[in-house]
Amino acid sequence: MTAFLENFHFLRPWALLLTLPALGVWWASQQASDTTRRWRRVIDPELLKHLVVGDRSRRLLQPHHLALAGAFLAILAVAGPTWQREKSPFAEQAAPAMIVLKVAPTMTTTDLAPTRLDRARQKLADLLRLRDGMPAGLIAYSGTAHLVLPPTPDRDVVLGMAGALSPSIMPREGDQLAQAVKRAAEVLRDGSQGGSILVVADTVAPGQATALKALAGGPPVILFAVAPPQVVAADANLAAAVSALDAREVVATVDGEDVATIARRLADAPGAPVAAGDAVRWQETGWWLSPVIALLILFWFRRGWVIAS
Numbered sequence: 001m002t003a004f005l006e007n008f009h010f011l012r013p014w015a016l017l018l019t020l021p022a023l024g025v026w027w028a029s030q031q032a033s034d035t036t037r038r039w040r041r042v043i044d045p046e047l048l049k050h051l052v053v054g055d056r057s058r059r060l061l062q063p064h065h066l067a068l069a070g071a072f073l074a075i076l077a078v079a080g081p082t083w084q085r086e087k088s089p090f091a092e093q094a095a096p097a098m099i100v101l102k103v104a105p106t107m108t109t110t111d112l113a114p115t116r117l118d119r120a121r122q123k124l125a126d127l128l129r130l131r132d133g134m135p136a137g138l139i140a141y142s143g144t145a146h147l148v149l150p151p152t153p154d155r156d157v158v159l160g161m162a163g164a165l166s167p168s169i170m171p172r173e174g175d176q177l178a179q180a181v182k183r184a185a186e187v188l189r190d191g192s193q194g195g196s197i198l199v200v201a202d203t204v205a206p207g208q209a210t211a212l213k214a215l216a217g218g219p220p221v222i223l224f225a226v227a228p229p230q231v232v233a234a235d236a237n238l239a240a241a242v243s244a245l246d247a248r249e250v251v252a253t254v255d256g257e258d259v260a261t262i263a264r265r266l267a268d269a270p271g272a273p274v275a276a277g278d279a280v281r282w283q284e285t286g287w288w289l290s291p292v293i294a295l296l297i298l299f300w301f302r303r304g305w306v307i308a309s
Helices: 002-007 013-033 045-051 063-079 116-130 155-163 177-191 208-213 229-234 236-245 257-267 286-301
Strands: 085-087 097-102 136-141 145-152 196-201 221-225 248-251 280-282
Touching (some): 013 063, 097 177, 116 196, 116 257, 136 155, 136 177, 177 196, 177 208, 208 236, 221 257
Parallel strands (some): 097 196
Antiparallel strands (some): 085 280
16 A cells, blocks of 8 residues: 555646636536526525425536536546556567578478478478567568568468468579578668568578678578588588678577577567666556446436436
């Protein structure tokens, strides 16, 4: 109880000034409803009470009384009474991950059953399951890069889009990883929520390292190499791309260790900075008065209630 009294205050105390016009309207309404006011000036009060039939001014509950009570409650609700804090919904917003998926003929190689592309999709399904509810976007690339889906917390939509991708629908063959990473960085920057980039590829074309080096310093990058470990180890272009992007490399494994590692690193990615004072805020409680206000309004729908007074 002591904590309640110490913390109780109004978020918008200026709204309490509305009680002054509310009292003015109530007083005017009360004067207008007093039908004997003018007669009291010329007739003795003791005689007047015997001349008036059915004096409704003696009723304890009248419409303008309920109107005043409803107005006071509405003003209190608008003023925002509060006594406890709550976390802001923006304070713990998960940082998004932009998935950059290579969709080129090399991804149809069967050294990872059933194919490298299918294995990549399986791993992405496991990853999004671990990151359930956290936003993820999708970019597909081969000879060109295309935004498939901006960050969304709906993993089924992301997986559905990834499942529909194949090299046959890409407009041009090739390996434009730098173009895809640049597009992913733009999406994250436009979203203003921080985040990181997950590149899912088996190989990197020669010459891409130079273009990728110009993109260093952007969002953190994880390169998920979807190829047998011996192929990854022998790929100098892949190693050059990792170095150029200052990325963290994760090689596909037969178990779930690769997915768990990626999930941990994505969780460490910085999100959007929270402004001072936005992490915790005072909880709005004025809306709890809404049912009481609604009940008071119901009396105004009684037949003859307002007119009879």
